[in-house]
Amino acid sequence: MKFNIALLAGDGIGPEVINEAVKVSDAIAKKFNHEINWTPALTGACAIDAVGVPYPDETHEICMAADAVLFGAIGHPKYDNDPSAPVRPEQGLLLMRKKLGLFANVRPTFTFPSLIDNSPLKRERIEGTDLIFLRELTGGIYFGEKGRKDDGETAFDTCTYTRAEVKRLAKKGFELAMTRSKKLCCVDKANVLETSRLWRETVQAMEKEYPEVTVSYEFVDAVAMRLVQWPNSYDVLITENLFGDILTDEASVISGSMGLMPSASVGEHTSLYEPIHGSYPQATGLNIANPLATVLSAAMMFEDAFGLKEEAEAIRAVVNKSLEQGIVTEDLARKEAKAYKTSEVGDWLVANL
Amino acid sequence: MKFNIALLAGDGIGPEVINEAVKVSDAIAKKFNHEINWTPALTGACAIDAVGVPYPDETHEICMAADAVLFGAIGHPKYDNDPSAPVRPEQGLLLMRKKLGLFANVRPTFTFPSLIDNSPLKRERIEGTDLIFLRELTGGIYFGEKGRKDDGETAFDTCTYTRAEVKRLAKKGFELAMTRSKKLCCVDKANVLETSRLWRETVQAMEKEYPEVTVSYEFVDAVAMRLVQWPNSYDVLITENLFGDILTDEASVISGSMGLMPSASVGEHTSLYEPIHGSYPQATGLNIANPLATVLSAAMMFEDAFGLKEEAEAIRAVVNKSLEQGIVTEDLARKEAKAYKTSEVGDWLVANL
Numbered sequence: 001m002k003f004n005i006a007l008l009a010g011d012g013i014g015p016e017v018i019n020e021a022v023k024v025s026d027a028i029a030k031k032f033n034h035e036i037n038w039t040p041a042l043t044g045a046c047a048i049d050a051v052g053v054p055y056p057d058e059t060h061e062i063c064m065a066a067d068a069v070l071f072g073a074i075g076h077p078k079y080d081n082d083p084s085a086p087v088r089p090e091q092g093l094l095l096m097r098k099k100l101g102l103f104a105n106v107r108p109t110f111t112f113p114s115l116i117d118n119s120p121l122k123r124e125r126i127e128g129t130d131l132i133f134l135r136e137l138t139g140g141i142y143f144g145e146k147g148r149k150d151d152g153e154t155a156f157d158t159c160t161y162t163r164a165e166v167k168r169l170a171k172k173g174f175e176l177a178m179t180r181s182k183k184l185c186c187v188d189k190a191n192v193l194e195t196s197r198l199w200r201e202t203v204q205a206m207e208k209e210y211p212e213v214t215v216s217y218e219f220v221d222a223v224a225m226r227l228v229q230w231p232n233s234y235d236v237l238i239t240e241n242l243f244g245d246i247l248t249d250e251a252s253v254i255s256g257s258m259g260l261m262p263s264a265s266v267g268e269h270t271s272l273y274e275p276i277h278g279s280y281p282q283a284t285g286l287n288i289a290n291p292l293a294t295v296l297s298a299a300m301m302f303e304d305a306f307g308l309k310e311e312a313e314a315i316r317a318v319v320n321k322s323l324e325q326g327i328v329t330e331d332l333a334r335k336e337a338k339a340y341k342t343s344e345v346g347d348w349l350v351a352n353l
Numbered sequence: 354m355k356f357n358i359a360l361l362a363g364d365g366i367g368p369e370v371i372n373e374a375v376k377v378s379d380a381i382a383k384k385f386n387h388e389i390n391w392t393p394a395l396t397g398a399c400a401i402d403a404v405g406v407p408y409p410d411e412t413h414e415i416c417m418a419a420d421a422v423l424f425g426a427i428g429h430p431k432y433d434n435d436p437s438a439p440v441r442p443e444q445g446l447l448l449m450r451k452k453l454g455l456f457a458n459v460r461p462t463f464t465f466p467s468l469i470d471n472s473p474l475k476r477e478r479i480e481g482t483d484l485i486f487l488r489e490l491t492g493g494i495y496f497g498e499k500g501r502k503d504d505g506e507t508a509f510d511t512c513t514y515t516r517a518e519v520k521r522l523a524k525k526g527f528e529l530a531m532t533r534s535k536k537l538c539c540v541d542k543a544n545v546l547e548t549s550r551l552w553r554e555t556v557q558a559m560e561k562e563y564p565e566v567t568v569s570y571e572f573v574d575a576v577a578m579r580l581v582q583w584p585n586s587y588d589v590l591i592t593e594n595l596f597g598d599i600l601t602d603e604a605s606v607i608s609g610s611m612g613l614m615p616s617a618s619v620g621e622h623t624s625l626y627e628p629i630h631g632s633y634p635q636a637t638g639l640n641i642a643n644p645l646a647t648v649l650s651a652a653m654m655f656e657d658a659f660g661l662k663e664e665a666e667a668i669r670a671v672v673n674k675s676l677e678q679g680i681v682t683e684d685l686a687r688k689e690a691k692a693y694k695t696s697e698v699g700d701w702l703v704a705n706l
């Protein structure tokens with residue numbers, strides 16, 4: 001097969017981790033007789049520096065024309081202290097999600113047996129955790145009307161959802177639950193919010209189309225607790241944009257393997273794969289960033305975007321092997337053990353595929 | 354001194370835990386020569402059953418006339434499955450907060466040395482944790498305009514804040530920080546929300562009035578992570594209503610002492626003290642609920658509402674003693690050890706004051 005992949009390395013350590021994911025993807029392609037055509041494009045702070053906007057039209061066209069997008073990270077410290085600066089890297093991220101129609105963010109949290117002791121949670125709390133959040137990504141308070149009134153003394157943000165938006169996200173949730181343990185948790189704040197009541201009634205109405213799926217409804221504050229107490233009691237969770245932002249990040253640290261967690265954003269026009277860690281500016285250019293989350297994001301891309309399960313499994317297997325053999329960057333290296341460079345980890349993966 | 358306290362036992366285990374807090378408070382009053390006049394009033398599901406509304410006017414008048422309010426918990430399973438029922442216990446809670454002007458919810462999270470192993474977190478992560486959230490409680494998306502459009506197909510909720518609302522909450526945060534380690538963290542989502550940008554600019558402008566306080570600004574998703582990773586890196590945190598709902602609950606479970614956490618809500622007209630656990634309907638009437646969070650809420654009341662620090666310390670000391678000696682309800686009883694009844698714990702506290 002032949003694929004066109006848009007390559008959005010972004011800022012900070014983005015280019016370094018993307019580089020390793022490209023090496024591994026090319027090696028897999030070669031092994032399984034595929035051909036990948038990578039098209040790099042600018043986004044984030046580097047795009048602002050180059051052309052004045054964080055998500056240039058040219059980048060958008062490259063993404064739209066591609067079979068999938070592989071994304072690094074965006075963000076630069078020079079924008080950190082002024083969240084009201086007129087042009088910011090995050091705006092590029094939101095615009096990209098919206099224009100590409102990436103309405104579902106798929107965020108797995110799972111554990112690697114060899115890394116379980118890195119978790120802040122006790123082993124018996126975290127063992128066996130394997131959950132997936134589907135976060136709505138192009139609606140809610142992120143994209144509703146916002147602004148000031150009363151000479152700037154009053155600010156407002158509007159959270160809006162339509163039944164159709166909830167339905168298309170929930171449909172993905174039900175379908176995903178059917179491929180797993182058939183348990184779906186709808187996370188909302190229906191005791192307070194009207195949008196949550198719309199979510200709940202929409203999901204409730206869909207239950208009869210999926211009679212095998214057991215659906216539970218939990219309030220967002222209760223989920224924030226149970227994620228820390230019994231993360232392995234969850235399987236597939238669906239939720240709106242802002243709750244998803246908070247809960248997926250909370251979930252990502254409980255596994256102790258945050259530096260390894262991949263993600264996908266899927267929707268109308270294409271799909272995008274990215275590590276969940278950020279641009280980690282302090283590490284830029286040092287060749288120390290952990291490339292495994294990006295490599296595992298590429299594995300998700302092979303499986304979900306191209307339907308190539310065997311290729312994805314081959315990537316996951318070699319990543320597991322690298323973890324077991326301690327071929328890891330300094331964030332994961334055990335005391336006294338050697339820490340490998342970003343590029344050395346990539347080289348090892350390629351050599352051991 | 355002489356105090357009038359409104360007593361809102363509420364639903365579920367509310368009456369049982371309130372009963373023990375009253376016993377302990379009366380014993381303290383006797384010991385220190387105070388006189389307490391308790392006035393019971395209805396709220397929650399029991400108020401709906403009795404008079405059709407969850408926060409009756411009569412209850413409101415009793416609260417307004419009192420020097421403080423001691424509150425149990427509200428909620429009943431018969432309202433759980435239908436968050437859009439026209440009358441619900443939670444509405445009483447929100448109405449009460451609004452009408453009493455309780456704009457700041459004070460939520461400490463701390464550890465008891467004897468209970469540290471109950472935490473889902475590893476000991477080295479949780480040891481020394483002693484943080485306080487100030488959650489804005491009468492504004493934001495809880496109280497903004499909400500409703501449906503397009504024949505019910507679109508739902509919306511509006512989050513609104515005025516500079517004055519942010520200021521009065523932040524002022525309490527700065528003042529609290531001055532009595533502690535002079536560290537204040539403002540939690541927002543200023544990279545996305547206009548209300549968060551108003552929060553941030555308001556707090557930034559107040560910094561110069563409190564030159565000794567070191568203020569940090571963190572995004573809500575980052576705080577959701579760091580609370581699990583390094584809870585003891587926080588001291589005083591201020592945040593808006595919905596973020597506070599999620600993060601204070603998350604924080605409450607990390608200590609492993611959720612059943613012991615007290616809280617206060619303070620503001621314009623009076624102040625209210627309540628355990629953070631809910632109405633725990635399954636345990637109603639069984640005399641097994643842990644009364645210590647309510648007893649510690651009474652201690653907060655003595656200290657903060659009445660300025661009686663010695664009385665508060667006496668309550669805290671006897672609670673510590675009961676924990677050390679294992680005079681605890683079944684939720685805290687160690688394997689093989691005897692579990693005491695709710696009322697037995699209260700009796701022991703009174704006898705050992």
Ligand SMILES: CC(C)[C@H](C(=O)O)[C@@H](O)C(=O)O
Pocket residue numbers: 090093245544545574
């Ligand atoms: C950078 C920010 C706008 C973004 C979000 O809130 O969606 C990030 O936190 C994320 O989760 O991808």
Ligand SMILES: CC(C)[C@H](C(=O)O)[C@@H](O)C(=O)O
Pocket residue numbers: 191192221443446598
């Ligand atoms: C019951 C609910 C409306 C309430 C809230 O969200 O404020 C509760 O979760 C709380 O935190 O006191």
